[in-house]
Amino acid sequence: MQLIATTAALAAFCDHLSEAEYVTVDTEFMRERTYWPQLCLVQLGGPDDAAAIDTLAPEIELGPLFAVLDNPSVLKVFHAARQDLEIFFNLTGRLPNPIFDTQVAAMVCGFGEQVGYDTLAARMAKARIDKSSRFTDWSRRPLSEKQLHYALADVTHLRVVYEKLRDRLERTHRSAWIAEEMAILRDPATFQVDPEQAWRRLRPRNPNPRTMVVLRELAAWREREAQRVNVPRQRILRDEQILEISAHAPKSVADLSHTRNLGKGFVEGKQGQAVLEVVARALAIPESELPARERAPETLQVPGPVVDLLKVLLRLRCDAMDVAARLVASSEELDRLAAGKRDVNCLHGWRAEIFGNDALRLMAGELALVLRGDRIEAVETTACACQGSGTVG
Numbered sequence: 447m448q449l450i451a452t453t454a455a456l457a458a459f460c461d462h463l464s465e466a467e468y469v470t471v472d473t474e475f476m477r478e479r480t481y482w483p484q485l486c487l488v489q490l491g492g493p494d495d496a497a498a499i500d501t502l503a504p505e506i507e508l509g510p511l512f513a514v515l516d517n518p519s520v521l522k523v524f525h526a527a528r529q530d531l532e533i534f535f536n537l538t539g540r541l542p543n544p545i546f547d548t549q550v551a552a553m554v555c556g557f558g559e560q561v562g563y564d565t566l567a568a569r570m571a572k573a574r575i576d577k578s579s580r581f582t583d584w585s586r587r588p589l590s591e592k593q594l595h596y597a598l599a600d601v602t603h604l605r606v607v608y609e610k611l612r613d614r615l616e617r618t619h620r621s622a623w624i625a626e627e628m629a630i631l632r633d634p635a636t637f638q639v640d641p642e643q644a645w646r647r648l649r650p651r652n653p654n655p656r657t658m659v660v661l662r663e664l665a666a667w668r669e670r671e672a673q674r675v676n677v678p679r680q681r682i683l684r685d686e687q688i689l690e691i692s693a694h695a696p697k698s699v700a701d702l703s704h705t706r707n708l709g710k711g712f713v714e715g716k717q718g719q720a721v722l723e724v725v726a727r728a729l730a731i732p733e734s735e736l737p738a739r740e741r742a743p744e745t746l747q748v749p750g751p752v753v754d755l756l757k758v759l760l761r762l763r764c765d766a767m768d769v770a771a772r773l774v775a776s777s778e779e780l781d782r783l784a785a786g787k788r789d790v791n792c793l794h795g796w797r798a799e800i801f802g803n804d805a806l807r808l809m810a811g812e813l814a815l816v817l818r819g820d821r822i823e824a825v826e827t828t829a830c831a832c833q834g835s836g837t838v839g
Contacts, residue, residue: 448496449594451503453510459490459497460510466492468521469514470601470608471542473530474584481672481679483533486584490514491601498597502585508537515542523608525549525563525600527631535637543632548604550627551611554620556768563600563607571606575599623796641669644679650689655736660728661692667724671717682717683708695725746785753784758815759808762824763801774801783809 450456463469474487488499488511499511515522515534524530527547535541552561557569564575579596589597615621630636645658645665653661665688672679683691687705696702702722703713712718757780764771775783775792782790783805793802804824807813814827 449498449500449589450506451500452505453507456499456506456508457510460514462495463490463492463514464517464520466520468493468523468546468608470496470523470604471515471530472524472597472600472604473533474597475529475533476583476585477678479677481676482536483529484585485533485537487589487597489597489601491598491605493605496598496601498589498594500587500589502587512538512540516540518543521546523548523604525566525604525607526560528636531631532637535634541632541634541637545628545631546608546612546624547628547631548607548611550773551615551624553770553773554623554627555611555614555618556770559770559772563604566607567599567603570610571603573599573603573606575603620796626795639669639673641666641673644669648685648689650692653692655738656729657692657695659731659736660695660725661688663724663728664688664692664721667720671720683721691721691725695729696722697726697729698722746781746787748781748785752809753780755808755815756780756784756805758822759805759813759824760801762815762822763804767800769800775805 448459450459470489470491472489473485474489475483475485477483485501488501488508490497490499490511499508500506501508512534514520515538521544522542523546525547526549527545531541531545548563548566549561552566553559557566564577567573567575576592576596576599579590579593582593584593612621615624642662645662648661648665650657650661664683668679668682668688672682675682684707687708690705691702694701694704696705699713699718699722702708702718703710705713760771760775760780764774774797775790779790779792783792790802791797792805804813808815808824812827814825816823816825
């Protein structure tokens with residue numbers, strides 16, 4: 447096992463990988479006590495070797511690692527990449543490029559929905575992953591041999607998984623499908639946190655415009671404060687406390703102290719004063735500048751039988767193509783389709799080829815689902831068409 451703890455050793459290892467076709471990447475981090483994930487270890491594997499990089503070592507700078515992640519000629523292979531990408535984006539303001547996510551590829555290749563790495567490693571690399579170290583404290587030093595074995599297994603077996611999935615995608619001409627999904631993961635907007643939009647994750651009951659302004663300003667303050675002191679946002683103020691303060695708009699320390707489970711130290715301290723100032727600013731906004739009431743969520747007239755038929759067609763097509771149905775169309779998309787909406791992903795790109803185009807034909811009466819024995823078939827509704835294009839048993 448190779449544990450890298452100095453910049454010189456990291457530079458040598460990364461220089462060795464600079465000519466590789468791909469590298470496998472994983473991270474171990476902690477975020478239970480912080481707002482930003484604390485990167486504790488990076489596992490990096492080339493086609494022939496792998497190393498764990500101790501990102502907490504006092505004598506290490508991560509520049510050589512970031513150079514590999516930025517290298518456009520080296521593919522970066524992850525499994526369930528979103529959290530790893532978030533970490534690198536927060537550290538550098540950039541996203542690794544290019545990337546490949548084996549979890550997404552496995553969904554495209556018929557391994558089910560959100561298949562775990564241990565499952566893929568067992569099925570494709572014949573490897574057993576010992577998960578007992580998964581939730582250990584990765585910030586403590588020294589790391590145990592057991593921890594390092596676990597960490598490096600996340601990139602060594604990933605090589606076999608990647609190569610087999612890559613070959614399968616090429617054989618089935620689905621590489622372009624993965625490219626579409628990776629473009630979404632490589633969009634910086636996926637990982638950018640805008641405090642001004644933080645209020646959207648809260649669910650006030652029938653708020654008036656004034657309450658919404660207070661809520662918006664309080665949620666933004668909490669987000670910025672949590673970022674500033676690097677603690678989880680719920681440790682600043684819990685969601686229910688923000689909703690209560692927004693509804694009652696306290697004007698004094700005494701008013702604020704009536705907030706449920708809000709401690710005296712908070713109420714009478716700097717943060718309590720900051721909350722009162724935020725509320726005061728929100729209350730001072732002229733009526734003419736208040737936002738209009740947000741429209742109620744769109745009420746769809748969703749014909750249940752149509753949704754049921756779309757679900758059957760989705761399974762029919764996905765079973766025939768050996769691809770996870772959830773990746774092709776969500777339940778919400780099926781509802782919108784049945785209600786006559788067309789702003790859904792399954793009507794674009796490869797999803798339309800598999801399902802979306804036929805879904806429209808089904809709703810237009812050009813395609814029918816028929817039961818033949820114990821199997822369902824999709825058939826043309828024209829008299830001359832008698833062959834189904836897929837079946838479900």
